[in-house]
Amino acid sequence: MFWKEFGTSLGWPTSSENWFLSKGHYGGTSEALVRVSPAALKAYRELTLGAKLEAGTTLVMLHRSRATGKPGPVHVMQRQEHGWEFLLLGSDGAIEQQGALPLCAGCHADAPADSVFGPPPAPTE
Numbered sequence: 415m416f417w418k419e420f421g422t423s424l425g426w427p428t429s430s431e432n433w434f435l436s437k438g439h440y441g442g443t444s445e446a447l448v449r450v451s452p453a454a455l456k457a458y459r460e461l462t463l464g465a466k467l468e469a470g471t472t473l474v475m476l477h478r479s480r481a482t483g484k485p486g487p488v489h490v491m492q493r494q495e496h497g498w499e500f501l502l503l504g505s506d507g508a509i510e511q512q513g514a515l516p517l518c519a520g521c522h523a524d525a526p527a528d529s530v531f532g533p534p535p536a537p538t539e
Contacts, residue, residue, distance in 0.1 A: 415509050423449050424449065426452060428450070429448040430533050433478065448476075451473075454470070454471035461530060465528060475488065487503065502518075
């Protein structure tokens, strides 16, 4: 089964200009790019400590191998009225896991704002 919004989400705006090192997923072996449902982009980019995102917000984190550039897993967070639903997708959008995934929820419980870590900091030169 495939996530019905996968194709559409690939056209959503990104939270940052470039791919960045994914420190939380895959032990630093992947780069990530976060796509944000358009209505939530401003709130996500301006996320502050303790902020809450609206129900309907969807965050899609694409991964690719740092070594080869090959597309990797896709992580999705969808904000519901009661909290977040997590999805783990293959690089083609196939659903591998879905729901209140304990591993995802456990790590994201430590996030500074509504279980979200926010966009990566701008690179320094």
